[in-house]
Amino acid sequence: MTTMFKPMEWFLGRFSIDMGIDLGTANTLVCIQEEGIILQEPSVVAVKKGTSQVLMDGNAVGLAAKEMLGKTPANIVAVRPLKQGVIADFEITEAMLRYFIRKVHNRSRWLNPRVVISVPSGITAVEKRAVINSAERAGARKVYLIEEPMAAAIGVGLPVEEATASMIVDIGGGTTEVAVISLAGIVVSESIRVAGDQMDEAIIKYLRSNYNLMIGEQTAERIKITVGSACPQERETIIVVKGRDMMSGLPRAAEISSEEIREALRDPVEKIVAAVRTTLENTKPELSADLVDNGIVMAGGGSLLRGLDLVIQDEIGLPVRVADDPLTAVARGTAVFLGQLDLYSQVLAVDEDD
16 A cells, blocks of 8 residues: 655645554553654543543543542542553543544644554454544544554664564553564564553452452552562562452551562563564564564563563563663654655555545
8 A cells, every 4th residue: 555645635734733642551642743742641531420421521531530540439430441452432532532632732723633543453443443433533634543563663763664674562551562573564463462451450469369458550550660570670679558458348558579569460471471472483584583683672661660671581582672761652653654654654554545
């Protein structure tokens, strides 16, 4: 598929703020080519229970809504409309996109923007169409989709258009995307629904099973960020965790070691390593040879788990490095892609002429 230069689209683009969106399970980031990341908020919406009515006149989205998670009264629900990288609630996703697009695009109200949205490489055509429809109804003039590993690879500056293998491991909130890329195309990929959210769930289950202590998602995420690791650390620590005792139902605190949190994270870490191994096993020999020198680059918030790069390197035997600013890699890639549609046209996830 090729994308022809369209003078009218170029002209209209001069009067709109076109944007790239990393529509993530945990966080949504918006990037504009000339300005970089201009919005980074949680993918959370607060609605009236039993409806899709967003509170605060449609503004209970992102940071304002995340503060309500686990703390809302009976008539209010804080919702994550994306599950494992795909839309679980269409109306609320549309409301969330509308809020983010309006917040970014308020300087050019009269002309809707072109939008590039990243999607997991493993989603179906129906799920892709759902993303396009939601974005169009939310106010996008034209919607392009790009697969997350390609966006991440472009965002971290890998030479994706060259005849050499580049390998990216993008660990987001809902999915881990592993891909080998060459000549501006994904040659082989693996998408698993194990990532940051599953790490949080593993911590919740561990504390419930071993300490009879119930904690919420935000507490689990803080524990992961504070003491989580994939391999032994030079300095192990103790953290005080507060939650609800499952036996008495009363608030309680417990001291948890970083070694215990590492044990809790063992299963999701092993699944991510297995996805990397599977991708390499399915890679053509000539491309595998390139990877001996080029190695693997990690992106996404999950790549910040301490020692995860070292675990993958030890298990796989290839050099592994974490990209600079891995949290914003996908969003930055969508903006670069939008600015070079002709160059990257063949990596579009959906035929835009449909």
